[in-house]
Amino acid sequence: MSEFHEAIGRLAAAQKSSIGAPAYSRFVNRPLGRILAAGAYTIGLSPTQVTLISAAATGLGIVAIASIDPTWWSALLVSLLLVLGYALDSADGQVARLTGTGSLAGEWLDHFFDATKQATLHAAVLVSWFRFFDLAELWLLVPIVFGAVASVFFFGVVGADFLRRINRLQRPGTAAQPAAGQTSTLYSLAVVPADYGLLCIVFLALWVQPLFVALYAALAAINLALLAASAVRWYGSIRRAEAEGAA
Template sequence: MDTRPRTSPRESYRDVVARLAAAQKSGRGAPAYSRYVNRRLGRHLAAAAYLTGRTPTQVTAVSAVATGSGIAVLALGPNAWWTGVVVTALLVLGYALDAADGQLARLQGGGTLAGEWLDHVVDSVKISALHLAVLVHLHHVAGPEGALAQAWLLAPLLFTVVAAVSFFAQILNEQLRRAASGSGTSRSSASPLVSLLKAPTDFGVLCGVLLLLGAVQVFAVAYSLLALASAGYLALALGRWYREMRSYDAERAVR
């Protein structure tokens, strides 16, 4: 009789993906691409990383390399159709890996403070460096003999400020909500319509615009409109977020 201990069968890729889907963090309030596309891509990448023994920190590092490579190509590459394709592919991969590291951490029993810190630092570098790379790219095209007016260079400057303020405010919101109510989630609706209305803030939409790099004047118009829409959304959101914090103050005052 065989008395050797039996080992449980190794999970299949499909099993891990299904387990991740069941334990998926709520997409409440996330823009449409992030909610419906990027998290699914991240789920599959997290499953592959789990089965190959990778750590969340390693996934974060690969995400940073992919995103950084895309930003470098954007800043230094020629104004050609293939530049937009390469930049978009690298940024989409980096963004999917950014979703995968947190999902992998949950698979392995929970994340760490160091991992969360690293994830946010990488994100903070990305959100500013990406738009500054657009500025560098457009500056090359908008030289004295270029096909682009210098005024278009204001768009990436605006986008840099909007992206930095948005990221800081969202991180601060999570911390203050957690301190006030024990939850870092927003009170806003989680309907698909709300996700679609957040399109100006959606990284997937920005990646789609970057595909237009080869047609530089079309890109400049689309990118500038997206920058203005993002600024408008931020202006409205700041007012709503401030009123939300005031409501927490009012709740604390009556306790």
């Protein structure tokens, strides 16, 4: 048990920057991931093993969305699996920091499963709505649009970060990683609709069809607006970084 508490203490002092992090990810998922990471470290799991367990939990949740007629217990099951998968998605990187075994291959694997999740979760909602919900066909466009928005959003975040890293590497004397920092609590709350963790919680309402449809459609619309605003911000930040590198 002392090893577990030691790992918790080490992780608390070595957290990632919170810049741009939405509220659920920042205040719930990372602390939960820290506990899971300490547990995984204590029993000897590698970062890759934690990533694979995360992918399995999320995958089971997605399969349950598409295959089970929504009831209170299936909605709870789906939400718990998605929340667990997301927390383990945070834990794998924290295990890597504890063990000093972070790698490009591990980062690629993490992003690979993240991209798979974005591509399949909303497709599962589409299947569920088609099979189990009494909706007009036009409503089926909502998960299609949300899936496209989620995939493009993921590319925008990862692509912008990748290009900024390359830009820093090309500038002599500049660190490959950005300086640590924090985003204000107000900003974290403002962007919480774009937080995957919030979507995991919304699946608790899956068995109450009108409520889930309303919440899911609202999140889809808000995420579409946030994507448009974020795209402008990402493009501007990359242009500024490029200009600074050329100066």
